Amino acid sequence: MDITLIAAAALTAAEVLAAAPDSDWRALEPARTLYMELASGRVVIELAPAFAPAHVANLETLARARYFDGLAIYRVQDNFVAQWGDPDERGAFGEAKTSLAPEFTRPLRGLPAFRRLPDADTYASQAGFVQGFPVARDAKRAWLVHCYGMVGAGRGNPADSGNGAELYAVIGSAPRLLDRNVTLVGRVVQGIERLSALPRGTGKLGFYETAAERTPIRSLRLAADLPEAERGRLEILRTESTTFGRLVELRRMRRDDWYKEPAGRVDVCNVTVPVRDMPAAAGPAR
């Protein structure tokens, strides 16, 4: 048996990641990164215009108009979602639209590179990643899927009643039954615990019963609209990279001092997309 191959197989995920060239990483683009500032700190959301261009554009308009500043997280339902926006629906959309055609799925034509996972997915014929986002597809369409940390645009009963002014983040077991029923707009890449550890609402569907229980939103801004010194320096591992493919394989075949029986399979919502702070040498001077 080839000793080199054994050694390669024994690399840990941390070692694979440490060996990745800087080109396997990409900085979050300020123009498609949202910062939601809470008293507890910042929640960083990467937007997915490749899947929900109209909702993302509307959300950017709302953020620029400071629509969310002073609003609140008003619903936290255990094992489901934390939701924020304007519980009193006072309006003031300014130039933003109040209703949008649903963007539940998108055509395959023009879809950026799809990193397909090799294992069966309960809910779709294929599952994998596009630009860091968990995605499912069939023969004609692709869609973002409801994994932990995904952010969607709440809507009422009409399919076109979402607009990006009411947002939710998944804080429980992947609610895949929502897939293709609501427009997902992005993913929390840092700070999800500022939402997932909030007290659960005791009203129906996890709504808080009093305004005092809500968590105020200090501001919600596009990173591009902040001075550079106030922006974070996060990088995401490219899910198209060979390194990411190796990490997926290590996760499927995980066997180490603790793991005895590798699953040999992995679900799209059980794969973590690595995030890091940009190495200091590669960052801009401050």
Place this chain on the structure above:
Amino acid sequence: MDITLIAAAALTAAEVLAAAPDSDWRALEPARTLYMELASGRVVIELAPAFAPAHVANLETLARARYFDGLAIYRVQDNFVAQWGDPDERGAFGEAKTSLAPEFTRPLRGLPAFRRLPDADTYASQAGFVQGFPVARDAKRAWLVHCYGMVGAGRGNPADSGNGAELYAVIGSAPRLLDRNVTLVGRVVQGIERLSALPRGTGKLGFYETAAERTPIRSLRLAADLPEAERGRLEILRTESTTFGRLVELRRMRRDDWYKEPAGRVDVCNVTVPVRDMPAAAGPAR
């Protein structure tokens, strides 16, 4: 088209549940129900001796010896687990065993009735429910699976190093990669939010960095060891019942004023097993 069939199909999950005969429900058995008392209230855990008889017996011995009283929840890792026991490993196991053969899986022979789900499972050839617990199986063995709220016996690197003295509950996206690598002992049937909404630990793997951050455990007791007046009156819908089968089908084919596109499939960790307070008339006199 048959009007009656349309009406039947239009029944909501709430209506199906309301129409269930009392015989579709079973009371939690005090002899296999644990109450963990925190300052925030009670966490109710149903034990699964059909899958982990030795671990459950040891855990009962520990509970009877009041092993857990005054110990703490000392690890909360976001999107993974809350873990409790003795962070200082002071010991004092009394009559309980300190190591147990793993009970990661069990033979099919003698397995109680298996409610199989009709859809593909990423991790196993079949998935479904046994006595209210999420279960997967292959041609030879069956095992409890790591859905939200499942409770397991932490262990060190040796497979036989678990003993029930360190427990964890799943508080995030179902970590199915743990299946068949650790002994699951039961499921939180009420009060999981008292664990899932705890502050996340900032140390490695979500351990709290200071003792002050831990959540003390006032007591952990078998319901059977409490006076009847202090016991809860919870009932679980029998997963063997026709009613449960109908609920699963409604969930797979969910279409209502809000849901536009039924998934047509369901994952074992996306099925909720209904819990209710025993109807007053059926309960013991107090």
